[in-house]
Amino acid sequence: MSGKFGFGTTFSVTIADVLEAIAELTSISGPEISVNEIDVTSHDSPDGYMEFLPGLKDGGSVTIEGNFENDASQLHFQTLIDNGVAVPMEIAFPNALATWTFDGFVTAFSTDAPHDDKIDFTATIKVTGKPVLA
Numbered sequence: 106m107s108g109k110f111g112f113g114t115t116f117s118v119t120i121a122d123v124l125e126a127i128a129e130l131t132s133i134s135g136p137e138i139s140v141n142e143i144d145v146t147s148h149d150s151p152d153g154y155m156e157f158l159p160g161l162k163d164g165g166s167v168t169i170e171g172n173f174e175n176d177a178s179q180l181h182f183q184t185l186i187d188n189g190v191a192v193p194m195e196i197a198f199p200n201a202l203a204t205w206t207f208d209g210f211v212t213a214f215s216t217d218a219p220h221d222d223k224i225d226f227t228a229t230i231k232v233t234g235k236p237v238l239a
Contacts, residue, residue: 113199116169119192120181128179129172131225133196136205136236137165164207164232167196173216173226182214182228191233207236 116133117124141160150156173179185192189210196205213229 109202110199115195115197116167117195117197118178118181118185119194120178124193124195125178125181127169127171128176129174130169131172132170133167134169135165135167135230136207136232138236139163139165162235164234164236166212166232167194167209167230168227169230170225170227173224179226182211182226185211186214194230203238205236205238207232208234 114130114133115126116130117126119125140162143158143160144155145158146155171179191208191210194207194209198204209230209232211228212231214226215228216224216226218224
């Protein structure tokens with residue numbers, strides 16, 4: 106059987122020097138690692154094809170969504186935005202499958218209260234430096 110069940114994955118943020126899991130998450134996506142492309146095409150490029158070199162790497166962003174419960178871990182996103190600092194964060198997959206560890210800072214935090222559904226929240230985190238998958 107291939108594939109792994111994602112239920113139980115956690116996203117944790119450093120709060121008062123301790124990694125704390127964010128409550129009531131329904132979705133965790135990212136980081137989206139990419140490499141900048143440097144165009145080195147010249148009039149001498151063979152056969153008229155563009156040429157590129159790999160440039161700097163970008164750790165991308167992480168987006169999380171969840172049920173808004175006014176939990177202290179959820180409210181901490183406002184503090185992180187106000188403080189404007191990067192802190193250690195972690196995504197831990199279930200059954201010790203793997204973890205992403207990285208420093209990140211919050212770029213967006215919002216809540217949504219539709220008239221016919223649950224109140225939820227979304228947060229976006231910018232990864233700074235190299236994310237590590239182990």
